[in-house]
Amino acid sequence: MCSCTNKISWSVQLMSACGCSLIYVLGNVIPWRSLALLGNILLLASSIVPCLVHFFGLFFIPESPRWLVKIGRHKEVYATLQRLRGKNVDISHEAANIKVKFKFYLIETEFLMYLKTVGVGLMSLQQLGGVNSITYYASSIFQEVNFSRKVGTISLAIIQIPTVVASVILTDKSGRRPLLMVSATGMCLSGFIIGLSFWLQNLQQWKEISSNLVYIGILVYILTHLIGMGPLPTVLMSEIFPINVKGSAGSLLIFVNNISEWIVTYSFNFMMEWSAAGT
Template sequence: MGIKEDVEDGVEKNGIREPLISDHASNKGHPWMVYFTTLVAVCGSYEFGTCAGYSSPTQDAIRSDLGLSLAEYSLFGSILTFGAMIGAITAGPIADLIGRKGAMRVSSAFCVSGWLVIFFSEGPIPLDIGRLATGYGMGSFSYVVPVFIAEIAPKELRGALTALNQFMICGAVSVSFVIGNVLSWRTLALIGLIPTGVLLLGLFIIPESPRWLAKRGRGKEFEAALQTLRGKDADISQEADEIQDYITSLEQLPKPKLLELFQTRYLRSVTIGIGLMVCQQFGGINGICFYLSSIFELAGFSAFAGTVIYACLQISGTGLVAGCIFTAAAFYLKVHEVGLGAVPALAFIGILVYIGSFSLGMGAVPWVVMSEIFPINIKGLAGSVATLVNWFGAWLCSYTFNFLMSWSSYGTFIVYAAINAVAIVFIIVVVPETKGKSLEELQAAINA
């Protein structure tokens, strides 16, 4: 009887019966397409890091070749984040209108055009236009790539696959810092075309987000995309029903307005989300990251060696405040001509401690907390406001950094240390512990 059941339930191919597929395999299918689709999508994350890491190793060469003043180069470095503000704000509506893949194509188009304009630039105006365009693509990628990954991944893989987004950003910044020391600034701009080229080719192969298709009422395409992602042998019926039910519930929620975010019931979650973004950006990260080479040179440490070792330490270390204090102490000693032999080592240690700490904590945690604390009916609008604050802070920090350093090299890092100290107090007093709580429990406690 067992043999008969096996034959009846077996899979027939070309007239030959194959052994039964286990229930586990039948239900979960083969996730290779999810992995492949994620790898294609995070090419956008890699492009993000390539854009962010471009200005530091090229500062001296661009200023020398094009005769840029400090103010002109500061505008070039910081205008990236202004473009990213526009990209982050508009990416949501674009992704909702033409799909996640469509939004990634638009982002890629801006990056490609921006890199080509930078490559052919002979003056500050086209240079800024190209940087603005790559900034737009970078900001758009910062929204659409994590959303796309979260929407395609099964729940047991979502955390690991989403983490790949941050890893690719850090990796690209590191690579740009290293190769930027041996390649010309125009060649480095051409290198920026590679991730978008891979992404554009891959978008012809990977499926669209099933959740977006379901939201648009494209039922057959939704099921086909979900089946492709889960494997041809997977049973997708339960997951498909859950997605459809969620989409139906979401459509029934009232559409929030901007002023409603500041009602008493939402005020704490909005304060936490925006406050963390302020702490993240005003602590100095983009000023330090964008102009790393000049910091090392000013301190008397090899810019080449410093940026290479920085690249290796992108994901380890502790102490944002300690890093700023070490660096401030180095420049204080230099200004007052005391212990000059210790200046390069102090600055080097301070910057690496700072960057390592940021990569482990403040770089990623605010985005994670933001995804947890906003109720579903305000998540889109509140997330957009918090993202806008984040990119505005990034622009302001990167634009003012060189001017602050001209005012006082050690004073700049004392200011950053003070802001990071305030951030520690803010996190202790205001931000709740999220571990071990469901989203519903957490949001109910915050927004009670």
């Protein structure tokens, strides 16, 4: 189950990178109002069609065996597993394994608060690190330091997809924790470089160098975010929680993630007016 969820998480991250790259490229040839209209039309279409397919598909899929175990409908577990695995497959061992694991998870309730703290921390830091402020306002940031918006946004479009693919490979080889540490360190250092560059701009010193430093800082920031803090919190969310709280914990973490994103996106322009270097 975790393996399947991980693949979905990586797929979402990859599709998100493709979408951002496409918008960055189109933004250099289409006026922003037309781009906003096109984006909303595509968003509406991409939301309605999958939802309709999903709605009708729900009538043909069986209940989750783990959910059936959770609510005590043990007899239906075998029928569901047999339908999922095939008529000629022996599912007795898998059914017994699900029941044993569920009992084991119920014993570990004292550990849940720690897991929720880790999950809330990762999902909030994913957004409070400021990635969406850079993603949404990259063009304005480049313009503010007199760097070519076209070069900057196209560079961001080019690096995103290969970085996500590299992240998938690195995660299995190096592990989650090392990638998160490298990612957080890279984001911190690149954020410092961007802030230092704006500070130099305010002092009217090394303008050409500082504008190039902003460009390098933003590229490094996006690269390091995409290899760790971008996809991994969602992947970890699917791995760390036991079955009996996976649904409620996942809802809580997605709520925290979206609220954090809204705070960063809403406050960014006000903070930039206060102090670009400080922001």
